[in-house]
Amino acid sequence: MITTTSPPSPSFSLRPEIRDQQPQLLEWRRHLHQYPELGFQETLTAAFIAEKLTQWGIDHQTGVAETGIVAVIEGQRPGPVLAIRADMDALPITEANDIDYRSRHDGRMHACGHDGHTTIALGTAYYLSHHRDFAGTVKLIFQPAEEGPGGAKPMIEAGVLKNPDVDAIIGLHIWNNLPLGTVGVRTGPLMAAVELFECTVKGKGGHGAMPHQTVDAIVVAAQVVTALQTIVSRNVDPIDSAVVTIGSLHGGTKHNIIAETAALKGTIRYFNPRYDGFFPDRVKQIIAGVCDTYGATYDLNHYKLYSPVINDDRIADLVRSAALSVVESPLGVVPECQTMGGEDMSFFLQEVPGCYFFLGGANLNKGLTFPHHHPRFNFDETVLSVGVELFVRCVERFSQGTL
Structure with a gap:
């Protein structure tokens, strides 16, 4: 502060x-x-x-x-x-x-x-x-x-x-x-250690009035953002400190068009070296699970910047x-x-x-x-x-x- x-x-x-x-x-x-x-x-x-x-x-x-x-x-x-x-x-x-x-x-x-x-x-x-x-x-x-x-x-x-x-x-x-x-x-x-990730959620675009014909990438991405927050609350020891932050979320072009893709970027921070290698696997599991649930696919890049x-x-x-x-x-x-x-x-x-x-x-x-x-x-x-x-x-x- x-x-x-x-x-x-x-x-x-x-x-x-x-x-x-x-x-x-x-x-x-x-x-x-x-x-x-x-x-x-x-x-x-x-x-x-x-x-x-x-x-x-x-x-x-x-x-x-x-x-x-x-x-x-x-x-x-x-x-x-x-x-x-x-x-x-x-x-x-x-x-x-x-x-x-x-x-x-x-x-x-x-x-x-x-x-x-x-x-x-x-x-x-x-x-x-x-x-x-x-x-x-x-x-x-x-x-x-x-x-x-x-x-x-x-x-x-x-x-x-x-x-x-x-x-x-x-x-x-x-x-x-x-x-x-x-x-x-x-x-x-x-x-803290610094890790970064970038994910593109791939759905199926269409008309905003006919969502049943689409796979809404923005809805899927929103679920991904929410689900990723459970990593710290449910997978990290409460005694340890960690942060998962989504700093960027972009998708769609118009009011009445359901987006075919949505892109998000985030950072992960932690102090305890034992979490080195943990977050890439867990982030991938969550994104894969959410996308599979909604019928979407994804591309994910996750890389470590600093220890x-x-x-x-x-x-x-x-x-x-x-x-x-x-x-x-x-x-x-x-x-x-x-x-x-x-x-x-x-x-x-x-x-x-x-x-x-x-x-x-x-x-x-x-x-x-x-x-x-x-x-x-x-x-x-x-x-x-x-x-x-x-x-x-x-x-x-x-x-x-x-x-």
Whole structure:
């Protein structure tokens, strides 16, 4: 739920060097916000990142999984390898914000905060490149196409978790469902698996006054929509959470013509990995049964997009301890924060232990409460330096083995 009450004024424990970075972080973020790019098209964004990394003398590789970048920063002493992941892509949305730095690319907008994620990772890279008094290695993964079709898996296949081998990974999402001064850190499932399906019900068209001569595809599709809702209520353990949503239903052309076909699209979300593979079979059974009952046929496509985002206990504890040392607000760390939204950070977490967490960015007093993917989405830019401090403290704690 979007925050609707004014929270206490937050305060943060930031080291002077990172606090002094804020104007530069602001400049970077606003530049990125003006030039949003869709998945696997982030050429300007990647060039901007690479230019900064080169200026700071940070070893990096470009063109990973098309537009991704991987940067490596060595500490002064041998130690473990921690990866930090930041997504770079924008959304096909026309921005409605009246701001000086609004999108200059028509029909594209950073409506989910990825410009902030990239900026925070850049700020972290800058600080660590000038303060290498930590043990081990930090690998910064600037990932394309989180919003679709998914850039995490291609980056993993390209070897971003190897050479040097990553021991753990962290990432954050600026989150307007939490107010500024709040960090959402959770052990276990944080975000849901995402499955999508598309179905075309095929009936027999005819005149609206003579339904007995037809098989009404719209009636059949309506029964399918209703029947699919029983999956969660009658097939999923009530202790578990799951969602079956029909987001699109189209059929027919005129008042007095019974539709021959009707098309529906839906999404399925769940946290528990044990349901992996369950929903495709059950959806097919229900659609087949309903269609058979009414004398219709169907075409069905069902595919899995992302797995659940499941945080490792130990790395979640590390992030939580860092957050508690940074956030001095009464709001603090929210341990039970979850969402049925999906994220391809899940693919990284399937390969190595890690933690993905939320950094509250809403501010009612500034009118910054619009939800993600909204044309007026924006966040309180105070979170930029806070995010850098959080990442740096995670690096320091991880290199010392401190939780």
